[in-house]
Amino acid sequence: MVIHIQYQKMSTSESMSSRLIKKLERLGKKYNWIIKANVLFKIENDKAGEDKICEIELSAPGPRLFAKSKSNDFEKSMAETVDDLKRQLEKRQEVFARH
DSSP states (O other), X not given: XXXXXXXXXXXXXXXXXXXXHHHHHHHHHHSTTOOEEEEEEEEOOOTTSOOEXXXXXXXXXXXXXXEEEEESSHHHHHHHHHHHHHHHHHHHHHHHHHO
16 A cells, blocks of 8 residues: 655654554555555644644545544544544445455
């Protein structure tokens, strides 16, 4: 799986990138049909304080999988986004198993 990480309106973080790569590689081992992951970390102005956003788009057979999460911490946003993708991948795996 090829992983592309972008940072928008913020500086790059090697520690955050390495944690995300580990999580995505675990998904890639379990679901070896994932082709590519496009990740975007960005900061938006939000009065509620939930200004840290993580978006992940996975390329796989069938429609692309997408998840987005907002939080006050990038770690939370990343974890929520990856969990959402896990649920989507499990559903896609069930469809594959039926055919």
